[in-house]
Amino acid sequence: MNGWHETEVRVRYAETDQMGIAHHANYLIWFEAGRSDLCRARGFSYKDMEEQENALMVVAESYVRYKSPAFYEDILTIKTAISEIRSRSIRFSYEINRGSDGALIAEGETLHLVTDKQQKVRTIPESYKRLLTEDDLAFPAEQVPR
Amino acid sequence: MNGWHETEVRVRYAETDQMGIAHHANYLIWFEAGRSDLCRARGFSYKDMEEQENALMVVAESYVRYKSPAFYEDILTIKTAISEIRSRSIRFSYEINRGSDGALIAEGETLHLVTDKQQKVRTIPESYKRLLTEDDLAFPAEQVPR
Amino acid sequence: MNGWHETEVRVRYAETDQMGIAHHANYLIWFEAGRSDLCRARGFSYKDMEEQENALMVVAESYVRYKSPAFYEDILTIKTAISEIRSRSIRFSYEINRGSDGALIAEGETLHLVTDKQQKVRTIPESYKRLLTEDDLAFPAEQVPR
Amino acid sequence: MNGWHETEVRVRYAETDQMGIAHHANYLIWFEAGRSDLCRARGFSYKDMEEQENALMVVAESYVRYKSPAFYEDILTIKTAISEIRSRSIRFSYEINRGSDGALIAEGETLHLVTDKQQKVRTIPESYKRLLTEDDLAFPAEQVPR
Numbered sequence: 359m360n361g362w363h364e365t366e367v368r369v370r371y372a373e374t375d376q377m378g379i380a381h382h383a384n385y386l387i388w389f390e391a392g393r394s395d396l397c398r399a400r401g402f403s404y405k406d407m408e409e410q411e412n413a414l415m416v417v418a419e420s421y422v423r424y425k426s427p428a429f430y431e432d433i434l435t436i437k438t439a440i441s442e443i444r445s446r447s448i449r450f451s452y453e454i455n456r457g458s459d460g461a462l463i464a465e466g467e468t469l470h471l472v473t474d475k476q477q478k479v480r481t482i483p484e485s486y487k488r489l490l491t492e493d494d495l496a497f498p499a500e501q502v503p504r
Numbered sequence: 505m506n507g508w509h510e511t512e513v514r515v516r517y518a519e520t521d522q523m524g525i526a527h528h529a530n531y532l533i534w535f536e537a538g539r540s541d542l543c544r545a546r547g548f549s550y551k552d553m554e555e556q557e558n559a560l561m562v563v564a565e566s567y568v569r570y571k572s573p574a575f576y577e578d579i580l581t582i583k584t585a586i587s588e589i590r591s592r593s594i595r596f597s598y599e600i601n602r603g604s605d606g607a608l609i610a611e612g613e614t615l616h617l618v619t620d621k622q623q624k625v626r627t628i629p630e631s632y633k634r635l636l637t638e639d640d641l642a643f644p645a646e647q648v649p650r
Numbered sequence: 651m652n653g654w655h656e657t658e659v660r661v662r663y664a665e666t667d668q669m670g671i672a673h674h675a676n677y678l679i680w681f682e683a684g685r686s687d688l689c690r691a692r693g694f695s696y697k698d699m700e701e702q703e704n705a706l707m708v709v710a711e712s713y714v715r716y717k718s719p720a721f722y723e724d725i726l727t728i729k730t731a732i733s734e735i736r737s738r739s740i741r742f743s744y745e746i747n748r749g750s751d752g753a754l755i756a757e758g759e760t761l762h763l764v765t766d767k768q769q770k771v772r773t774i775p776e777s778y779k780r781l782l783t784e785d786d787l788a789f790p791a792e793q794v795p796r
Numbered sequence: 797m798n799g800w801h802e803t804e805v806r807v808r809y810a811e812t813d814q815m816g817i818a819h820h821a822n823y824l825i826w827f828e829a830g831r832s833d834l835c836r837a838r839g840f841s842y843k844d845m846e847e848q849e850n851a852l853m854v855v856a857e858s859y860v861r862y863k864s865p866a867f868y869e870d871i872l873t874i875k876t877a878i879s880e881i882r883s884r885s886i887r888f889s890y891e892i893n894r895g896s897d898g899a900l901i902a903e904g905e906t907l908h909l910v911t912d913k914q915q916k917v918r919t920i921p922e923s924y925k926r927l928l929t930e931d932d933l934a935f936p937a938e939q940v941p942r
Contacts, residue, residue, distance in 0.1 A: 372521060372527050372529055372828060374521050374522035375521065376520040376521070376524045376525075376700075377522075378522045379522075382678060383518055383678040383682075386674060386675040386810075390810060394809060398869075404809065404868070405867075405868055408669075416716070416719075417674040419713075419714065419715050419716065420674060420712070420714045421713050421714075422711065422712045424708075424709055424712075427769065429843075430842070430843055431841060514683075516682065516683055516686075517686060517696065522846075523846075523854070528824060529821045529822070529824040529828075532824065533662060533664045533821050536662065536663050537662055540723070549723060551722055551723060554814075560815055563820040564861070564862055565860065565861050565862065566858070566859070566860045566862075567859050568858045575697075576696070576697055577690075577696075623865065664813060664819050664821055666814035667812050668812035668816045668817075669814075
């Protein structure tokens with residue numbers, strides 16, 4: 359298992375609901391932001407995989423455990439890691455913490471199947487698999503291309 | 505100008521914010537639902553235009569006047585009409601009312617340019633223009649295909 | 651376990667992503683729409699519980715298994731049931747099917763804790779528990795108050 | 797008119813639609829992120845105004861001109877300024893540019909009325925008005941509290 363990658367988001371007003379907390383559907387969007395960032399840190403983009411390799415990472419399962427509510431303007435750190443990689447699937451794990459007090463906000467997992475644009479399951483392109491599994495990040499954190 | 509087309513939505517919990525009212529960005533999504541419905545009532549779908557004619561209706565302007573807040577579970581009626589149609593653009597007008605008390609919730613407008621998939625402005629396909637401008641709905645309300 | 655309650659949604663354009671399918675975070679919003687509807691069918695509203703009883707149903711866990719993609723304009727049926735009810739928690743189960751071909755789109759579960767407005771866990775108000783557990787719906791489907 | 801305040805967002809996958817571009821409703825959410833940031837830079841938060849002063853900034857009008865599409869992973873700069881401040885209303889102006897090529901993505905405006913929690917229009921609390929109108933930012937950009 360590779361190291362955690364960290365992404366920061368600030369809770370938007372639009373993400374709150376009338377309970378006064380961040381609505382629970384946003385957690386999947388934040389997980390996705392973490393996943394995108396992890397891929398970018400490893401030297402590629404979802405977009406490249408879609409356009410150049412006809413390979414889509416389709417979400418097959420999602421699981422979230424909500425531990426503590428998040429509020430408007432909270433700065434959250436999403437930690438993302440690849441917890442399992444197989445020939446045709448990838449599992450990511452997540453942990454969200456609040457910056458100000460370190461509170462654990464949520465934990466979760468998503469399982470992804472790799473498919474082509476016709477939604478047929480296929481193997482992960484070899485070059486991407488290598489980027490995702492190698493021990494060291496393609497780029498040290500401070501050199502991640504923006 | 506053609507008649508109004510009516511679409512009903514119920515305010516979702518996820519659409520509220522911590523002010524306890526429906527967040528203002530959702531109004532554009534409701535307008536879009538009204539617009540989709542109006543097109544469907546006239547015998548075609550956004551999807552068809554995109555897939556069969558390489559014609560996209562890109563939003564060029566949006567304007568919303570928020571008159572009265574909408575709340576969780578409110579049933580809203582979105583009235584949509586085509587207010588202007590030119591060779592390469594279409595303007596839609598909207599009015600949102602609450603079912604229970606008839607309150608005017610919002611009014612608005614969107615202007616759309618017709619482009620191809622490379623984002624180049626093009627003329628509206630003739631067959632769609634006809635469907636959008638003819639006086640009578642392609643289908644009476646109760647026969648709109650689902 | 652009580653019977654399934656059915657809710658219909660039509661996939662909105664705003665709910666699609668660049669993969670051309672409904673984005674996976676929307677499923678939690680659709681589940682919530684199903685849950686709201688089930689409560690309403692049993693004679694009460696989230697809103698009442700929040701305002702009159704100082705009881706919030708906070709999401710503690712969510713789980714979704716995505717079986718088949720949903721597309722723009724698809725009409726989906728969300729089936730919702732209460733799968734477990736305890737003194738301070740409620741578990742809901744969901745199944746989403748597409749109307750046109752009956753395809754299974756997704757299955758899932760959410761677990762909810764009942765808290766007060768200070769986020770302290772509390773027991774479910776007795777009157778609501780009764781409405782949620784009684785064998786027969788408070789209102790037959792065709793008489794559900796709107 | 798005060799200076800522009802700048803906020804950066806990266807386009808999320810969830811924000812794209814099947815046209816392959818950022819959905820137009822997100823622009824209002826980005827404007828709001830810019831507005832929140834401008835307030836924070838001036839030494840206060842929406843949250844404070846709501847909780848301590850019973851003053852809500854309700855959106856009364858929104859206007860967006862979409863100039864060029866934004867894509868997944870684009871880094872966008874939202875420039876926000878207060879263009880008019882009256883006793884009971886505030887007007888904000890916005891401009892969105894893409895970082896990589898400087899392209900103008902959108903321009904817009906929102907008009908806000910200040911109300912109490914019962915939705916009655918009221919005057920802007922004097923202390924907030926001062927923070928919003930004084931020539932110099934309450935905090936230099938690099939000292940904005942997080």
